[in-house]
Amino acid sequence: MISNSFKAILNKLLTVFLMGVICLGNAQAQSTEEEDLEASRKRVPRYQFGYNDREHTKKETALHIAALYGVTWIVYPLSQPKEFREEGSFKDWRKRFGRLTFDKDEPFWNWMIHPISGSQLFLYYRANGYSRINAFTNTFISSALFEFTVETYTETASIQDLFVTPIVGSILGLGIENFSMYLLNTGNAFGRFWGHAINPATLFWFYDGKMLLTPQTNLKDSGGVTFRMEF
Amino acid sequence: MKLLFSALVAFITFQAQAETTMWTKENLALKGGVGIYHGDLRQDNSRAKRVGASFNPQVSYRLYPFELVFSGMIATGKEKSFRFNVNQQTLGGEFRSHEVAISPMARIYTPFSIMRERWPIYISIGPSWSLHSFNFKQNSEARDKGFKVSGDRFKLAYDTSGFIAAIGVQEFTKYKEMNPFFVELIWIKNRSRKMSVLDTEKFYKTNSVYTESNNTLKQSLFVLNMGVTFF
Numbered sequence: 001m002i003s004n005s006f007k008a009i010l011n012k013l014l015t016v017f018l019m020g021v022i023c024l025g026n027a028q029a030q031s032t033e034e035e036d037l038e039a040s041r042k043r044v045p046r047y048q049f050g051y052n053d054r055e056h057t058k059k060e061t062a063l064h065i066a067a068l069y070g071v072t073w074i075v076y077p078l079s080q081p082k083e084f085r086e087e088g089s090f091k092d093w094r095k096r097f098g099r100l101t102f103d104k105d106e107p108f109w110n111w112m113i114h115p116i117s118g119s120q121l122f123l124y125y126r127a128n129g130y131s132r133i134n135a136f137t138n139t140f141i142s143s144a145l146f147e148f149t150v151e152t153y154t155e156t157a158s159i160q161d162l163f164v165t166p167i168v169g170s171i172l173g174l175g176i177e178n179f180s181m182y183l184l185n186t187g188n189a190f191g192r193f194w195g196h197a198i199n200p201a202t203l204f205w206f207y208d209g210k211m212l213l214t215p216q217t218n219l220k221d222s223g224g225v226t227f228r229m230e231f
Numbered sequence: 232m233k234l235l236f237s238a239l240v241a242f243i244t245f246q247a248q249a250e251t252t253m254w255t256k257e258n259l260a261l262k263g264g265v266g267i268y269h270g271d272l273r274q275d276n277s278r279a280k281r282v283g284a285s286f287n288p289q290v291s292y293r294l295y296p297f298e299l300v301f302s303g304m305i306a307t308g309k310e311k312s313f314r315f316n317v318n319q320q321t322l323g324g325e326f327r328s329h330e331v332a333i334s335p336m337a338r339i340y341t342p343f344s345i346m347r348e349r350w351p352i353y354i355s356i357g358p359s360w361s362l363h364s365f366n367f368k369q370n371s372e373a374r375d376k377g378f379k380v381s382g383d384r385f386k387l388a389y390d391t392s393g394f395i396a397a398i399g400v401q402e403f404t405k406y407k408e409m410n411p412f413f414v415e416l417i418w419i420k421n422r423s424r425k426m427s428v429l430d431t432e433k434f435y436k437t438n439s440v441y442t443e444s445n446n447t448l449k450q451s452l453f454v455l456n457m458g459v460t461f462f
Contacts, residue, residue, distance in 0.1 A: 083436075102362035104388050104429050104437050107329050111305060132462040133256045144240045160331050160362070163303050167288045171263050174461055 045187030049195070049202070051177075053131040064128060065141055068121065072146045078215055078223035080154070088154040096152045103158035110160045111168075118143060118169015119176055120201065126177060127201035135173075140166040200227075260407050262289040264458020266417070268306060274448045275316055281328070283308025287417075287456045291338070298338040300355060302395070304419075304454070306330040315365070315387055316447060317378075317428060322387065324370045332361035332419065334395045350400040359395040359419055363450070364388045366431065373428060379440045382432035389448050393421025399456075410459045417456055423448035 077084040103110070121142050125135035143165040147157045176198050183195030184202070195202070202208050217223035266285045271278060285306035292299045307329050314323035336357035344351040366386045367373070373385045399415025426448070428441040 102331070102360075102388075102390055104362075104364070104386075104427065104439065106431065106434060106437060107307075108434070110331070133259055133261075136261055136462075137256070137259075140240070159333060159360070163333055164305075164331075167261065167290055167303065168286075168305075170261055171288060171461060 043187045045185055047184075047187075047208075049181055049184035049208070051126055051181075052129055054129040056128075056130065056134075061138065064125065065138060065145070068124065068142050069145050069150075072142075072150050074215065075225070076146075076150050076153075078217050078225070081217065081219075081223050082221055083154050090153070093153050096156045097148070099156045100159055100162075101156045103155070103160060105158075110158075110164060114161050114165045115168040115172045118165040118167075119173035120169075121166075122170045122173030123177060123199050123201045126173070127199075127204065127207040132170075132174065136166065136170040139170055139173075142166075143169070257407070258293045260291050260293065260460045261462055262291060262413070262458055262460045263287065264289075264413070264415075264456040266304075266454045266456035268308075268452050268454040270419075270450060270452035272310070272313060272448070272450050274313075277314050277316075279310050279313035281308055281310060281450070281452065283328070285330075285454055285456070287454070287458065289458075296340040298340070298353070298355075300336040300338050300357075302334045302336055302355075302357075304330065304332040304334075304361075304417075306332075306454075310365075317387065317426065318441065318443060320376050322367075322372050322376070324367055324372065326365045326367045326386075329364045329366065330361055332359055332395075332421075334359040334419075336395060336397070338397075340401075344403075345400060349403050351403055352398070352400050353415075355395075355397040355399075355415075357395055359393050359421060361391050361393075361419075361421060362388060363391060363423075363448070364429075378428050380428070380430040380432065382430075384431045385440075386429045386431050386437070388427045388429055389423040389445065390425040391421040391423045391448070391450065393419065393450075395419045397456075407460050408462065410461070412457070412459050414455075414457045417452075417454040419450070419452045419454065421450055422446055 118139055121139040122135050125138045130138060144162060147162050151157065180195045180199035183191040212228045214226045216226055264287045266287055268283055268285055270281045272281050283306055285304050287302065287304050289300050289302045309327050311325040314321040334357050336355040338353050338355040340351045340353045364386050369383050371383050373380045395417060397415045397417040399413055401413035402411040404411045423445050426443055426445040427439045430438045430440050
């Protein structure tokens with residue numbers, strides 16, 4: 001008798017356990033289906049943006065540095081035509097060459113404009129496949145060349161600029177790189193617009209899209225660059 | 232200073248092309264930290280407490296247990312109740328201070344560490360050069376006392392030199408890409424060499440209206456700096 005009642009209890013417990021397992025299985029299956037449905041509702045980006053680091057020949061690196069150096073000789077007079085015309089001369093350039101000073105500019109220029117310029121140099125090299133440390137060293141060289149030879153046309157090379165442009169610029173560039181990649185990989189138009197806007201090097205032919213740069217000046221007191229980009 | 236920057240530019244240029252085992256870019260790192268500072272500013276009979284925040288980027292080259300560090304500090308704070316002696320007159324009022332300091336340092340990792348040898352203790356020392364600027368707004372005192380400033384905005388800029396020492400710990404990681412964390416206590420002590428009164432009425436261009444040799448301004452700062460290796 002004891003044995004029969006024990007068997008009956010065991011059977012009931014087994015039944016309850018099996019029912020529980022079946023219910024749990026159903027619940028899990030239902031949750032997986034819901035997750036799949038959730039996943040399918042998300043936007044799937046058409047492109048996956050990122051950087052592919054690769055080795056560069058010395059000639060290739062020299063060409064990049066030379067190209068940017070040439071661009072600075074065009075952009076600098078266009079951005080400050082009045083100062084370039086009134087305070088710049090090759091006679092003074094020779095006097096200033098090799099000298100260094102702490103410039104007395106407002107913090108806005110030293111702590112905002114120069115780091116932003118440095119960050120864009122860093123991102124240019126990153127878009128060309130340089131690793132982060134190589135992009136930093138090349139940014140340093142480009143910045144030093146600008147400071148010692150281009151800006152010297154109008155003023156003595158600045159210690160802050162030599163430090164802030166490549167070093168703070170590269171740190172800022174790293175932040176912009178991560179944020180722009182996040183935006184570009186969202187796959188939506190808003191993300192792609194702002195992802196390219198804060199990291200314009202991603203628009204050039206060597207990276208992704210198409211961009212047209214048109215320098216403009218009236219050769220007197222105004223200058224600038226118009227750019228058109230296509231998404 | 233010129234020699235120092237020339238050496239740094241040559242070193243980074245060499246680094247950009249380095250392919251040998253000893254001079255590898257794995258040893259070159261870009262770091263950055265944020266800090267808070269506390270210290271005092273003294274000139275003749277005037278004395279003021281200085282409190283503020285700073286950003287401290289560093290470029291380092293590691294040859295364990297040594298490290299060559301090129302460190303910078305960009306600091307900002309707000310002070311009042313300090314009067315500066317300029318050309319046998321005093322100028323004062325509420326002002327915002329900005330400082331940029333450049334310091335090449337030699338660092339040694341000691342055999343001592345904390346947290347089961349995961350955090351080696353290091354000490355660093357080196358010379359320091361900086362520019363302190365004190366920005367005054369809505370203050371006619373400079374104009375009233377005969378300095379040729381065009382409005383109520385001017386700043387005093389002091390070129391200083393001195394030394395920097397630091398003690399800190401840095402997390403030991405196998406690769407720098409793991410972003411090792413560091414925390415350090417920095418002591419900076421410096422003295423002015425030259426000062427200028429600058430007209431800052433025009434935002435885009437500052438004009439020096441008075442300059443003199445000056446070694447009366449002294450500063451001592453303690454900075455608690457925390458940061459990471461970026462790459």
